Amino acid sequence: MHAISLRFCMGKAGRLALILSLVSVLAFTLVSLSPVDPVSAYIGIDRMQISAEQEQRIIDRWGLDRPAPERFFIWAGSVLRGDLGQSMIFNEPVTTVIGKRFVTSLWLMASAWLLSGVLGFVLGVVAGTRRNSLTDRIIRIYSYTLASTPSFWMGLVLLAVFSVALGWTPICCATPPGVSPDDATLWQRLHHLILPAATLSVIGVAQIALHTREKTIDAMNSEYALFAFAQGESRTGVAWRHAVRNVALPAVTLQFASLGELFGGSVLAEQVFSYPGLGKATVEAGIRGDVPLLLGITLFSAVFVFSGNFIADILYGVLDPRIRIGAEEAK
C-alpha cells in the first residue's frame, strides 16, 4: 500500500479540484446558453404563487438579473459553502434531492456492478481457458452482440417478457405502489431491482468478459502456467488456481474505471423502469429545465466518476509491482 503515499493523494486532490472547477465552468456555460430564462429556471412554476418580494429575494440571492459570469461566481461561491440551491421540480434543496435519489440509485448501481462484474468475469475466464472452442465462440458472439445492444431496448424486452408476459417482476418503480421507500421490505426492494439491475449490467458484462478473456489467454500462455501444465495439472485447474488470481484484479480495476458508464447506463435503465433514482432525476431536470438540480447532478457525477478512477488507480498501483517499486524508489 505504499502506492497510496501522501503525495499521491495530494496530487489526486488537486486533480479533483481542477476537474471539478472546469466541470462547473463548462456546465454553467452550457446551461446559460440554453434558451430558458434564468429567473424562471430558478423559480419555475412557483413563480405564480410566490410574492413579488420573495421573487426579488431569490433574484438577489442568485444574482439572476446579472450577466452569466457574475452569476457563475455567486453560484460557485455558494457551492463552496455546500449550498447547491433549491430544486424547483422537487421543492427541496438540491443536496437533499441528490442524497435521497443517490441512495435509491446506489442499490441499483451496486447490484448491477456486482452482477456484471461476476458474470463478465466468469464468462471471460471460461472463454479464455477454452480459447477457440465452441463455448469461447458463443461467449464472444454474445459479448460483442451485447456491446451493440441499446440497453434501454434490452430493458423493454425484459419488461415485455418477465413483467408483462410472465408477470414475475413488477413493471416499475423501486417499491410497490403505495409503500413509501422507508417502509419497503428488503424483499420488495430486491424484487423491484431484478430487472433494472439486469438491464444495467448488460453494458458492463461484455466489456469485462472480453477483457478478462484476453488476460486469461495471456495467463494461460505464461511460463508459470506452462510449468503447471508440465506438472500435470488440467487446464481448468491451472485456470482457477493460477490464472484467476492474476486476472481478477485487472478486472476489478476495470470495473471501477467504468463507473461513468454505469452512471450513464442507470439514466436509461431508470427511465425504462420508472425507477426513482438519480438517473431519472437527471432526465427530469434536463427536460423540465431545473437548472440548479442539473448543475448539482453534473458535479456529483463528476465526483462519482473521479472516485471510480481514483480507486482504479490505487488498485492498479497495488497490482503492478513496477509502479509500486517505482513509487518506492522515487522516495
Add this chain to the structure above:
Amino acid sequence: MRVFNPLSCKGLSFIFAVCLLFLCLMGGSPAMAKDTLTLAVKGEPDEGYDPTLGWGRYGSPLFQSTLLRRDENLNIVNDLATARSLSKDGLVWDVTIREDAKFSDGTGLTAEDVAYTFNTAAKSGGKVDLVNLDKAEATGKYTVRLTLKKRDTTFINRLISLGIVPKAAHGPGYARKPVGSGPYMMVEWNEGQQMIAQANPHYYGDKPYFKKLVFLFTDEDTSFAAAKAGKVDVVVVPQALAVQTVPGMVLHPVKSVDNRGLMLPCVPDEGKVTDKGAPIGNTVTADLAVRKAINVAIDRDMLVKGVLEGFGTPAYGPCDGLPWDNAEANKFKDADPDAARKLLADAGWKDTDGDGIVEKDGVKAEFTVIYPADRQIRQYLALAVADMLKPVGIHAVVEGKRSWDEIKHLMHSCVIVFGWGAHDPIEIYQLYSSHHAGQGWNDPGYYKNAKVDEYMDAAISAESYEASLPLWKKSQWDGTTGSNTRGDAPWAWMVNLDHTYFVSEHLDVGVSQVEPHGHGWPITANIQKWTWKD
C-alpha cells in the same frame, strides 16, 4: 480440479439461493388490509392543494369542503352551508354555515375562515374567478356575507368550487401541507410519486368506509401496468386502453363534459409579444377561412371511434349538452374535405407550387399543433387531425411539449390541443371573452368579437341564472354572428370524452356524477359512499 470443485459448489449454491429468492418473491405480495384504497387517477396539481390558488376549481377538493356541492344528478345541495340567500338586487349573498364543522387539526371552522378564504382567493387573481367579489365578511360566528361589485349569475359556482381554508393555518407552506374540513386529510406527499391521505377524524359528514387513500401519480402507462398487476383499486386509463381487460377489475366509464379542442390563434403574427416575451399571433389561423376549413375537414366520428374507442362523442362546441349550449346552431356537417377545400379556394388559398400545401400571399397554410407530451389521447388526436388536414392542403406539424410552461410560451402563436369542460358557464366567458385575452389560460388566441362580448357580459349580470341561459346561447350564435363554427370558429372542438376507469370488482363506487374536465379527482366526489364488498 480440487480447486475448481469447491468453487463450482459455491457457484451452484449461489444460483440455488438466487432461485430460491426468486421463488419467494413470486409468492405474491402481502394482501392489503382493505381499509386502504389505492387510486391511480392522475390529477396531481403542480401548484399544490391550496384552493385559494386554484386547487379543486372543478369542485370536490377532498381535503377541504365547500359551502355547496353538486350531487350525482348535478343538483346544488348544501355542504358546509345550512342556508343561503341572495338579495333581490343580486349583489349580496348571505350564507349560514354549520356549527359542527372542524378542520383536520381540530380547530372549529367559523365564518371568519370562510370570509378569509374568499378574500384571499379574490386577491390571488388569475385562476379563481372572483373578480366580481367586492368583499366577504363574517356577520356572526356562523354567518358570512359575500358582497358583489356587480350581479354575477355564475357566482354560485364559486360557493361550489372554493374549498374553505383555516385562517390560522393558511400561509406560504399551506399548498404542500393542506389543512381542511374535507373527508380526508393529507399524511404524506412525495411529489411526482404518490400521496397518502387518511380519513379526517373531525369530518362532519358521513364517515368514509376507507381509512386511508393512496394516490399514485405515476404516468398513464405505469398506472395501467400497476392495475394489471393488481396493485391499484381504481385507475383512470386513456380511452384507448379501455378496450383492454384487467383481471379483477371492471370498466367504469363515466360521462363527462370534458372535451378536447384545437385552439386557433385569431390574430395575425405582427411580431408582437406578451409582457413575458411570448410571441402573439399566427397568420395562417388568423384567416377565418382556414379556421372554418379545419373545423369542416375534421372527421369527428372517426376520432371518437379510432382514438377514443367509442368512449366519447363528437364535440361541436365547448359545452355540448349543457343547459347553456346552443346545440342546434352549433352542429354542422364535418368530415367534408371537399367543402373545406372550397372554403380555402374561395378565400384565395391555392397550391401554386404543387407541394400539396395551399398558399396565399406567399404564406403557406402551415402551423404547429402543440400538445402536452405526456397525454396520449391528445397526441393521437393531434396526429389524426394533422392527417385529416393534409388532403385539404393544410400542413399541421405536430409537436409534444414536456411542460405547461413551454406550452404557455407558445399558446398565443401555435395551435394547442386543450381540454376544458366545467359545470359552469363562466368557462365560455374564459374561452371567448376578449376582456381577459392572454391572461392566464383565458382566451389565449386573442379572439375578439364585440357582439359576443356583449352577450356574455349581459349573461353574467343577468337577473337570474335562468335569464342568463338565452344570452349564453346567443353568444355562441345569434343568427348572424357568434363564437361557434358558423360564426368566427376560434376553436376547432373535436371530441367530448367519457372518463374511463377500471375499478376493482370488489369496490362499489356508487353513482358517479357527470364529471368535469379532469383536474383533481372528480371520481372522489362521492367518496364517502364508496364501500368494499368481498
Add this chain to the structure above:
Amino acid sequence: MSTEALRPTLAQRLRLMDGRGRAAWVLVLCLAYFAALVATAAMMSESGLTTDFLHKKLAPCLEFPFGTDWLGRDMLVRTVKGLTRSLGIGLLAASVSSVVSAVLGTLSATLGRKTDAVVTTLIDLVMATPHLVLLILVSFACGGGATGVIIAVAVSHWTRLARIIRAEILQLKQAEFVMVSRKLGRSPWWIARKHMLPHIMPQFTIGLILLFPHAILHAAGLTFLGFGLSPHNPSIGILLSESMRHISTGYWWLAILPGLSLLVTVKLFDVLGNSLRVITDPKTSQE
C-alpha cells in the same frame, strides 16, 4: 484480385477461406445492407405513416410484417424511415466528432507541450462526467431538437479517437523513417503528407466507423429520454419511447422489432469497422 494460375476451388476463388478475403466479403455485404436500407427508405411512400384507424394495433402479419401501431401506421415503414433518420443523425454526429478529434489530436501532437496540456485537459474534462450527463447538458443548452442531439453526440465522442491520433503522431515523429526524412531536409509538410497521412488515414477511418455505433446508440438513447425529435418524424429513439407506453398492454412488436433492427444495424457497423481493420492491418495480410 487473384492472380493464381491454378484452377482454384469456388471457395478459394471467392477467397472465403482467408481472413482478408472474408473480411472483404463481409464489408461488401454490410455496404449492400446500408444501401438497401437507404434505398428502401427513399422509395417507401409516406402513406404508411398516416393514421389508418381501420388497421390499427395489428400484430405482425404478411401485409404488415412489423405490425401497425395505435393509429394504424405501418411499423415497417416507420422503422425503416426512423432507422435512416437515426443513422443520418448518428453519422453526421460521428463525422463532426471525428473531424474534431483529428484536428485536436494533430494539434496536441504537433504544437508543443502547452497545446498538448490544454487538449489533454479538455479530454479529461469531457471524460470527467458520464457521457449521458454531458449529452443531457448539451442538448439542454441547445434547447433540444435534432441539432441539439447532433451537437451533444459530436462534442462528447471525440476524445477516444483524438487520443489515438495523438499517440499515433507522437509515435510516428519518433519513427526512424521520419527522422531520416527530416535529416534529408524534407519539409514538415512533405513529411506530413508522405509519411504521416498514409499511416493515420486507416486508423482514422476505422476509428470513425467504430465511432458510428456509439454515436447512433447515444443519439437514439438521448431521443428515447425525450430530448430532441418530434414524434411526428419517426426515429428509433422515438419509436422505442412510444412503445414503452404500450409494452404493458401486450403490444410487444412495437418495441421488439424496431429495437432489433437498430441492434442489427449497429452491429453491422461494428462488423464493418472490424473487417476494414483486418483488411488494412499489415499483420493479417498473410492469414
